[in-house]
Amino acid sequence: AAGTARVTLGVDDDAALLALPADTETAFALDLLVESVHFRRETTSAADLGWKSLAVNVSDLGAMGARPVAAVIGLGLPPTVEAEWVEAFYAELKEAAERYRCAIVGGDTVRSPERVIVAVAVLGAVARGKAITRAGARTGDLVCVTGTLGASAAGLALLAAGEASAEFVAVVRAHTRPEPPVEAGVALAEAGLATAMIDLSDGIASDLGHLARRSGVGASVAAERLPIARVTREAARALGEDPIRWALHGGEDYELLFTVPPERFRAVPPLLAPLGVVATIVGEVGGEGVRLRAPDGSERPLTPAGFRHFDGER
Amino acid sequence: AAGTARVTLGVDDDAALLALPADTETAFALDLLVESVHFRRETTSAADLGWKSLAVNVSDLGAMGARPVAAVIGLGLPPTVEAEWVEAFYAELKEAAERYRCAIVGGDTVRSPERVIVAVAVLGAVARGKAITRAGARTGDLVCVTGTLGASAAGLALLAAGEASAEFVAVVRAHTRPEPPVEAGVALAEAGLATAMIDLSDGIASDLGHLARRSGVGASVAAERLPIARVTREAARALGEDPIRWALHGGEDYELLFTVPPERFRAVPPLLAPLGVVATIVGEVGGEGVRLRAPDGSERPLTPAGFRHFDGER
Known part of the structure; x- marks a missing residue:
């Protein structure tokens, strides 16, 4: 800067x-x-x-x-x-x-x-000129996220169920005190690595839709690649919920969703590691609309599920 | 700029x-x-x-x-x-x-x-370096306001009384669609004429208090110098109200209150006239606390009167 x-x-x-x-x-x-x-x-x-x-x-x-x-x-x-x-x-x-x-x-x-x-x-x-908007994603780019997904939704669900016990403190804290990886966003912009970026406030299903629409592209996400913390999976098991659904639709993770050309991805981990941030490739840019790809290769449209941040009036 | x-x-x-x-x-x-x-x-x-x-x-x-x-x-x-x-x-x-x-x-x-x-x-x-804060008023400076005072309070009172007839359109409009003289503030700053400045949102009694306190000075305002439009006085007569009280305590005039060294005041009218803005000297900086001076020279403390912007719950 x-x-x-x-x-x-x-x-x-x-x-x-x-x-x-x-x-x-x-x-x-x-x-x-x-x-x-x-x-x-x-x-x-x-x-x-x-x-x-x-x-x-x-x-x-x-x-x-x-x-x-x-x-x-x-x-x-x-x-x-x-x-x-x-x-x-x-x-x-x-x-x-x-x-x-x-x-x-x-x-x-x-x-x-x-x-x-x-x-x-x-x-x-x-x-000047280094800001990353939602509009720069290009076909062939990789779709990446920082951190893990669904933790905030897990925390919220545990709190709502009165089951926020000590073993789940990490996901409860993800919900009550999110720590967005702002420095990672700055680093990706200064290094000129990300082609488009958005924060995950509504869930990847919704936010990837915003990014794809503004970029004029389609994109797919592979369900098995979604980074979901073990404690989030355990919370899902305890409550009989689907952790993939939390990861896709839960929202309030405040992680970064960004796109990067495949030949440049190798520069991402060494850039973010000193900041304590891990980036995961979850999909790629291309095709029509935003899709979720199953392990068998089949795809279905990935649309916002109307998940609410909580069960209040809204 | x-x-x-x-x-x-x-x-x-x-x-x-x-x-x-x-x-x-x-x-x-x-x-x-x-x-x-x-x-x-x-x-x-x-x-x-x-x-x-x-x-x-x-x-x-x-x-x-x-x-x-x-x-x-x-x-x-x-x-x-x-x-x-x-x-x-x-x-x-x-x-x-x-x-x-x-x-x-x-x-x-x-x-x-x-x-x-x-x-x-x-x-x-x-x-850079040209902003006018509330803190620069010095003993001997003149206290000035732009435009007229009390019009917004007059408009509000007429609306509340259901007497907002055509003859009073100017004061009703002063209340419903204030036009703060932003360009005058910019001109005073660029010319380096004002030593301190604040906008009149709560009434001169309150806002001159803020300015004086931040500047570490006292100030007096002469009641007979307050610029009050004829239509505001007529509204006061129609409603049996005191136009001076509106001017001092009414608030929401969104005019500028500023201080200027006396030897520099003569540069103010030619600066503001092209902008369609008139400035009036209403008092001076000095002495203890903020005071209202009567025509006979006697002074009393000028404190916020607890006037409410309207009679709602607050």
């Missing part, structure tokens, strides 16, 4: 002021989270919500290959919310901000009649 | 990408508006809400001396809101964005159980 971003004026003015690094483009995104739609206060702690509010936003930056620079927070609070809740929320939001080197530079706290509302806007910096 | 901002990637990716002008700093702000707290759907049309959502945000940029560049919109919609409402909201939001040359580069539309929620984050650009 060319130079370092600097906050020249933080909170307590009409706007924050930032000196962004020269020769960069600015990535800009916003997420709005509403109680009872995206989370429930009964089941999501203030601390987890604070962490997740920032994490899901920097995930969007990482998926462009942009380094987080700054965030502003809008918080709507019903009168029933206590000061301790707000403190825990901000403490963990700040933890996440430090983890991702994203300065909290301002915000707006307002009343909300019934529901907690969290609006987070983030800015990131990416070297 | 050094160069022009360019949107290199708009909606429909993980984040928008912007090429900001060289040698600028980036101003970054967010506002969160919640139905029943900041507006009511019964009395605020979708079109007016769309306009105002963008206008109040670019007002924050103008108060730093920053030109609007881009905005992202988060919209939370209850199931009862119809498509026509959303279309009218976005149509007028886009009108405001064009008026202020602010590109709408993305957003997030989500469900909300009961209330419409609008989160707007904006980015602006200001020549």
